[in-house]
Amino acid sequence: MAMKIYTRTGDKGTTSLIGGTKVPKSHLRIEAYGTVDELNAHIGLCLDMLTDEASRQLLREVQDRLFTIGSALACDPVKETRMRIPDLKEEDIALLEKEIDRMNESLPEMKHFILPGGHVTVSQLHIARCVCRRAERAVVRLEMEDQEVDNIIIRYLNRLSDYLFVLGRYTGMLLNAEEIPWRPRV
Numbered sequence: 001m002a003m004k005i006y007t008r009t010g011d012k013g014t015t016s017l018i019g020g021t022k023v024p025k026s027h028l029r030i031e032a033y034g035t036v037d038e039l040n041a042h043i044g045l046c047l048d049m050l051t052d053e054a055s056r057q058l059l060r061e062v063q064d065r066l067f068t069i070g071s072a073l074a075c076d077p078v079k080e081t082r083m084r085i086p087d088l089k090e091e092d093i094a095l096l097e098k099e100i101d102r103m104n105e106s107l108p109e110m111k112h113f114i115l116p117g118g119h120v121t122v123s124q125l126h127i128a129r130c131v132c133r134r135a136e137r138a139v140v141r142l143e144m145e146d147q148e149v150d151n152i153i154i155r156y157l158n159r160l161s162d163y164l165f166v167l168g169r170y171t172g173m174l175l176n177a178e179e180i181p182w183r184p185r186v
Contacts, residue, residue, distance in 0.1 A: 018071070019079030028145055032138040033073035036157075039135050040066040042128040049121040052174055055167060058099055062160065065092050069153050073139070077148035088152050096156075096163045103170040112181040114169070119177035125168035132161040 009015075014022045015030060023030065040063055047059045068086045075085060116126035136157040143149040172179060 017076040017079075018074050018085075019076030021076040021079060028138070028142045029073060029147060032135065032142045032149075033070045035131065035135040035138045036066055036070045036073065039128065039131045040070070042124070042131050046121070046124050046128050049124055050171065052171065055171065058095070061095070062163075065156065069156065072150065072153060073142070088150070088156055090152070093152070093156055093159050096159045100159075100163050100166045103166050107166070107169050107173060110169075112183075115180040115182050116168070117180050118172050119175050121175065122168050122172045122177055125164055125171060129161050129164035129168065132157055132164055136161065 010025065013025050015025050016022050017029065043059055043063050043066065047056055047063075050056050050059070065088060068088055071085045072088070116123050136154060139149055139154055139157060143151075143154065169179065171177075
């Protein structure tokens, strides 16, 4: 028999962290890993839209790292968990930086702010970037509340949003989509 997906344990607005501690579903920790989960869903949509295999391969890795981050954020920081949670590594950030540099080499110099758009895939990458920034802000709030967040998570999310911005520009170039410059009204 298949396992039931519903447990009814959250019907009163609480959930459990890894380690067993019950918290309200509005808790900063839940907000942080929920936003990371939302980001992962947007990355999945980007994956479905991209045709560049190098970008697709890296986004698959990003999805794995986002599960790693979500797992770390879902743990009660004061309780030892029996689950083995994977670690985020410095190499994960270095990989994003290497890809940003690689893509930037083929892009024209940015001389203005760019509005999201020009192609549906580029727009979706910008949406993912914005959700990534929101996830980063949620994790920073968590850290500011002394909720024990490993700083590498904040650094990874910060670099990931940079990567998604450059990937949007790079994808636009591959698709021959024109960048839309922001021209402020004077």
